[in-house]
Amino acid sequence: MRARPLALLALAPTVAQAQAPAPVAKAPATPLQSRVEALVVLFAGGGDFEADFADRFRAAISPEQMAVVTAKLRDQFGKPLAIERVQATGAWLADVTLGFDHGTASITLQIEPTAPYRIIGLRITGTQYRDDTFAHIAADLRALPGSVGFGVYALEGRGPRPVIEVNAGGVAPIGSSFKLWVLAEAVRQVRTGMRRWSDVVTLGPRSLPSGQMQAWPAGAPVTLQTLATMMVSISDNTATDTLMATLARARVDAMVATVGVADPARTLPLLTTREAAAIKADPTLLAAWTRSGVAGRRTLLLANRAKIAAMPLDVAMFDGAPVAPDGVEWFASPRDMARTLDWLRMHGDGPTQAMLAINPGIAPGSARAFGYAGYKGGSEPGVIAMNHLLNTRDGHWYAVTGNWHRGDAAVDDAAFAAIMARAVALVAR
Structure with missing residues (x-):
């Protein structure tokens, strides 16, 4: 009979000092971070389906089906803008909040544990309007x-x-x-x-x-x-x-x-x-x-x-x-x-x-x-x-x-x- 934060944050600027500090090299993104960041392009209708998704995912979901899902989200919430929150629940698994013009989508993302670290699981677990009300x-x-x-x-x-x-x-x-x-x-x-x-x-x-x-x-x-x-x-x-x-x-x-x-x-x-x-x-x-x-x-x-x-x-x-x-x-x-x-x-x-x-x-x-x-x-x-x-x-x-x-x-x-x-x-x- 029959749902996040390791966040991608921008640090607030500090008051300028007399001598600017030496630039700090940015740590390379982990495979999981790279795939998370690529979700903005993917949900905008871009990306390379074969390169982005592992064989087991493509066996279950076709490019056409994926296009329908992402287009429906854009119709409902507008253009995808940025990753708003990330919570890594493992080295290869994360809960992600993807921000759109008028709302957000909660996504569970799983990637391969070996190169090229393609996506093996992508599940939309909820959506939310930015101006939602009980009315x-x-x-x-x-x-x-x-x-x-x-x-x-x-x-x-x-x-x-x-x-x-x-x-x-x-x-x-x-x-x-x-x-x-x-x-x-x-x-x-x-x-x-x-x-x-x-x-x-x-x-x-x-x-x-x-x-x-x-x-x-x-x-x-x-x-x-x-x-x-x-x-x-x-x-x-x-x-x-x-x-x-x-x-x-x-x-x-x-x-x-x-x-x-x-x-x-x-x-x-x-x-x-x-x-x-x-x-x-x-x-x-x-x-x-x-x-x-x-x-x-x-x-x-x-x-x-x-x-x-x-x-x-x-x-x-x-x-x-x-x-x-x-x-x-x-x-x-x-x-x-x-x-x-x-x-x-x-x-x-x-x-x-x-x-x-x-x-x-x-x-x-x-x-x-x-x-x-x-x-x-x-x-x-x-x-x-x-x-x-x-x-x-x-x-x-x-x-x-x-x-x-x-x-x-x-x-x-x-x-x-x-x-x-x-x-x-x-x-x-």
């Missing part, structure tokens, strides 16, 4: 086809305080974001002494990817912390289902109201990922689920437990058009998810914060602008949701949460993530 972000969200919800919240003693909202009370499908509720119940059980993160349980039945644990040996022993970490960091569905069974569905369902979801009945009972896929794949179960209330849905799950457990599932069902996102899903509003993040902030322990920070949902350089950046999102065809828990360098906590869905076509995950990254960047500033 601009809200306008861009409202222009998306389908339905959107969005909110930025200051997390204070009395609960989340809205900074800006767009349809923030609207309930919408949120994909794997529901795993935050599973995490919250695990936190509660550990805090109350019912369980320990080190408890060992048996890996349960396989679900569809995303994840890795569907390929692990059946019945493998795993700790509670392993399951929760895999669930949050890579959205592992098999880990999620095993954790839900371990914690007990009734307790996880109760946590939905505890964390502050305003209308828990809309999303209860919480489906495991296998159950959701199975019901979507079976027209009879799908029709029964969508016309039932909470009690009827619980009865349906109980009566069809064996059928759902044995049903073969095909991941290809999620490769095309949306599959019943308004009927079989997990549902919440941005306000609900802000309250969920706030609950985890106040009640989560060290392992909880560490799990949420493994995949911060933004480029590494952007994450380093915060004292803490935690994240959990979710997506499937027609649905994307993103939920950021952020602590600024001056100690203020924020939640940035949003969703976008449509029932008639897939959503553009990259476009939505770019808008959310702009909101996160504004919070950092």
